[in-house]
Amino acid sequence: MTVNADISRTRLPIMRVQNVTKTFSTISAGRRTHLTAVDQLDFTIAAGETIALVGESGSGKSTAAKCVADLLAPTEGTISMDGAPTIRPGRRARRRDHRRVQLVFQDPNGSLDPRQTVRQVLEEPLRNFFGNNRGELRRRVRELLADVELDESLLNRRPRELSGGQKQRLGLARALAVEPEIIVLDEPTASLDVSTRGQMLALLERVQRHTDVAYLLVSHDLAVVQSLADRVLVMYLGSIIESGPTDRVFTNPQHPYTKALIEAAPKMEYRALRSAWRLDGEIPSPTDRPSGCLLTNRCPVVQPDCHAQRPPLVAVDADHLSACIHPELLSAPSMDARTAS
C-alpha cells in the first residue's frame, strides 16, 4: 500500500510499522472474548516529521503508541527501523533499540519516580547508555536542562516540588537524553493548563528543529494536532480510517468520522456556526466491531452497501487516503442525506 506522504518520499522512512495488530483476551461473564484494540496498522515515520494518531477513547491510538514504544508486544505484525525489524509479535525489543525510540508520558506524576531528583532522573539514562564519566554526565545534564528550558536551580528538586509544566519538560528532557530518532508523545499537553500548553508545544517544535527527531503524537486535542503534526492518521475502533497531510485532512475531511470530530471541537469564537453533522450514540465496544464499515451504527449518511464489507483505505488524492465508499455524501447537509437514504 502506498501510504507515504510527500515527506516520506523525500526523506527515507526511519520506522516502518507493518500490519501491527494487538488483541487482548478478556474473560467477561465466564466467557473468553477477544478484543481487537489495534487492527493491521500500517504507516511509516520519516526523520524530522510529526505524525499524529488522532481518535477518541477506544480508538486504539494509545495501544498503537505503546506498541511502537515497546511497552506492549504486538499480537501480529512487525515494526522495523532502517529496514531491520526491532519489534516482532510476542518479543520485546532489545535494550539498545530503546535508545532509538523514546516516549513522553501523558501523566508526568505517574511517570516520574517520586524519589528521584531532577539530576537523578536525567543521569540514569545517560549512565545506562553512555557510561559513567562524571564530568561528561554533569555537562550533558546541564545541556538537557537548557534544551527544555528548565533552570539549573531545579537540579535537586523531586517531582512533587515541580509544577506540572516543569514535570512535563523534565519528561521530555529524559526522553531526549538518549538522543532518540523517534519520540512518542502520549497526550503531551493533556495534563497542562492552556497557558502552559502553548509553551510546551513551542518547545517541542524547537527541539525538533534542532535535533531532527521525529514525533509520533498521540492526541485527542485537535488544536494540538493541527499545531504540531505534518501528517494525521485518524483512528476509529482500532483501524486507520483516514490519513493525510494535516491541513488537507482538517480543511477537507474525507471520512464522516473525521468530519464529525472536527465539527464537534469547540471553536474559539462566539456562537460559531456548526453544521448538523453529528454521529449517533457512542463508540461501540471493541469486542463487537461492526463487520462492514466500522462507523455503520453511528454514521449520519450510512448506506445499505456500507454494511457489505470493510472499506479499504483508498487514495482520494496523492497522499490523502480515506476508508469511506461514499465520500460524495459528506458535502451534503446531514439531515437531507439522512432523509434521502
Next chain:
Amino acid sequence: MTRTKLAADDMLAVEGFSASFDLKGELRPVLKDVTFSLPSHSMSAIVGESGSGKSLTALSVLGLAPRRLVRTSGQIRYRDSVLTELSERELRTVRGARIAMVFQDARAALNPVFTVGHQLEATVRAHQKVSRKQAKSLAADALASVRIPDVSRRMEQYPHQFSGGMAQRVALAQTLLCDPELLLLDEPTTGLDVTIQADVMDLITTLGAERHMTTCLITHDLGLVGQYCDRVIVMKAGEVCEQTDAKTVFSTPTHPYTQLLLDASELKQRDTTERRIIA
C-alpha cells in the same frame, strides 16, 4: 467590602467573598474579594486554570468546600437568603432541591453496588412522599429526559456499565429529579470525547431552557463558553479578572489575562507547506 445590590433578576450574587486555607493555624488566602452575579435564566461560565479558585467558589456556594477553607469576609446571596449565614441544616434544604451541582467524574458520584434505577428511585423517595411504583416511573422519566435510550434496560444496569458520557447524563437526571432552579456544573465534560462533549453540552443547554434553570458552567475551556454561555466570569489566582458577556469576551476582552487565555487557546497551525520545501 464591596457590596453590590442584588438585582431583581440575579439568581445568585457572590459579594466580596474572601477565603483562606487554614494550614496548621496559618492562613493562606485562596479567594480574594470574589464578586460576581449569575443572572436568572442564563448560562454563565466561571473560567480559569487550575488554582484559579473557580471550583472552590462553586463549592462554597453549596457549603461543600473543604473544612480547612476559612471565610474571611464577604457573603453569598441566593434570592432572599444569605447562604453564608445559613446553618448546615438550613443549607441542606437549599442544596440539591434549589441549587444542585454536577461534578466532573459522574461515575465516581454513583454507588457501584446499586443499579442506576435503584439510586434514582432512592433520590426521588428522599425528596418526595411517593410509592415505589411512582418513584420508579419518575426515575424512568428523568432518564428519558436526559435522552438516554432504552430506559427500562438501563435502569437495571450498574454504573460501571455506563460510559463516561452516559454516566454524566445519569448525574444530570439525578439532579433534575429535585427540580433545582440553579445548576452548577463543574467541568462536566472534561475527560469526555469531543463528540460526546458536544452531545452533553447540547443537552445541558436544552434542559436549561426547557426547565427555566439558571446554569453555571465551571470550566477551563473558553471554546465551550463561546459556544454555549451568555455570561462569563474569568478567574485567576483567586480573583475575578473580568465579568462580561460571552460575546464581548471574544471581541473586546479588557483584562490582559483574558487576552492571554484567548491567545493560548488558539494555537497556530503547523505550516506543513513550508516544511515540505525544507524536506
Next chain:
Amino acid sequence: MTSTATNAVQRGRGGIRPLNIKPRRTMNWTLWAGLGLSGLLVTVSIAAQFWTPYTPTKPGVGDPLMAPSAAHLFGTDKVGSDIFSKVMAAGLTDIGITLIGVALAFVIGTLIGSLTGFFGGAVDAIVMRGTEIIQSFPALLLGMLLVSAVGGGLINVVVVVAILGFPGYLRLARAEILSKKSMEYADAAVLMGNGRLSVLFKHLLPNSLKPLVSFSAINASWVAIIVSSLGFIGIGIEPGSAEWGSMIAAGRDQISNWWVTFFPGVAILLLAMAFYLLGDAFADREVQ
C-alpha cells in the same frame, strides 16, 4: 498570620458555619512516645552491661523473696537475686533477639516477596502457598516445634523468630511491588535502559519500603512477645538466664510474691508498646 490573631474569622464548610479557631494539634505524640520509650529501654539495657546495683545472676545478694524495698527496688526472687538488676540485664537479650530476628525476617521476606511479585509465574504461586502454610500455624506453636527440632540457644531462637516473621514481609512486599509494577515510572525505567532487576531494585523497591518499615515496627512488638513466650515455656534461651520470659516462668509458683513476675512482665509490655507506638506513628506518616 497566626490563629490567635484571626478570631474574627469564621470557619467551617466554605466559611459558612461560623466556628472558633482552635490551635491544630501538630505534635505526633505516638512517634515521640514510641521514640522515648524505646530509647529509654535501649539505654537502660546497654547501661546494664556496665553497671547494675547487684550482679544480676548472682544468688543470695539478699534474702529470698523479699518484697520491693529501697535496697531491692523490685524485690528479690527465690534464690535471693536482685530482680531490678536482672530485669535491667535481660533487656539486651530480649531487645537484641527481637531486633536481629526482625531484621532477618525483613530482609529475607522483602527480597523474596519483591522478586516473586515482580516476576510472577509458577514460583510466585508456590511461594505464596508456602507462606500460607507457615502462617496457618499458630505462631507460638510453630515456634515451639521449630525450637525443639533445632535446639535452643540464642542463634537458633533468632533464626526461628525470623522464620515465623518473614511470610508477613514477603506478602506485603509482593503486594506493594505488584501495585507499583503497573505505575508508569516502571515503564519509563525500562525505556531509560534499565534491566528488569534494576527496575525492581532501583525504582520499585525503594518506593515500597515505607509500609514495610512501619509493618516491621508493629511486627517487632509481636516478636518481642514471642521471644519472651519461648523463654517462659522454658525452651529457647536456657532457663534461669537473664531473659524476661524465663524470669516470669521462674516466678510461676510464686503467685503470692507478685513482684517476681510483675516487673519482668511490665518490661515485656513496655518493649512491645514501644515498638507498637513507633509502628503506629510510621503508619500515620505514610497516610499523610
